[in-house]
Amino acid sequence: GENVGLHLPTLSVQEGDNSIINCAYSNSASDYFIWYKQESGKGPQFIIDIRSNMDKRQGQRVTVLLNKTVKHLSLQIAATQPGDSAVYFCAEDNNNDMRFGAGTRLTVKP
């Protein structure tokens, strides 16, 4: 069935390096995607979104890239900081409900 998933369950980076978190989706009809950050003991927090009519969107230190040809979404975090350590979820708009992927845990080493 249609689902959203992530390539890597964990990612460890050095403080100051750039991070790239990937997500594969299979519902070609999805037209809206969001990246959420979840810190320990907290609810998901919106980071950035992108609509299917765009390939790239930039925020503060974060960039989301969408490749509809291969149904791939990525989140790039520039100059990763210890506060970026969290689980990152991609989510897609799936027939009026938001479906989440499995999540990638990002660990930032000092």
Add this chain to the structure above:
Amino acid sequence: EPEVTQTPSHQVTQMGQEVILRCVPISNHLYFYWYRQILGQKVEFLVSFYNNEISEKSEIFDDQFSVERPDGSNFTLKIRSTKLEDSAMYFCASSEQGPTNEKLFFGSGTQLSVL
């Protein structure tokens, strides 16, 4: 900044008991949601609610679950007869308009433990 609030933060109950999880969505939001997250797993959609009725529900949201907006500010999730497998973190969320092309704002969750 407005936020979604959930109470209680932790709920412990005996199997077979009823529980009610409470949420206060952001005041000008019109769509409300419940999600759950079993420890170490992904966030799973349960139900969406708009205009005092359920808009969408997942296969998880069976007859043991119900939602209600009892007044102008609260949004509740009731589990009638809890099972061990209902143990999870339950997140309430709201959005200003519908879920389509709209970001959701999540509360901090209620950790439900069924013993």
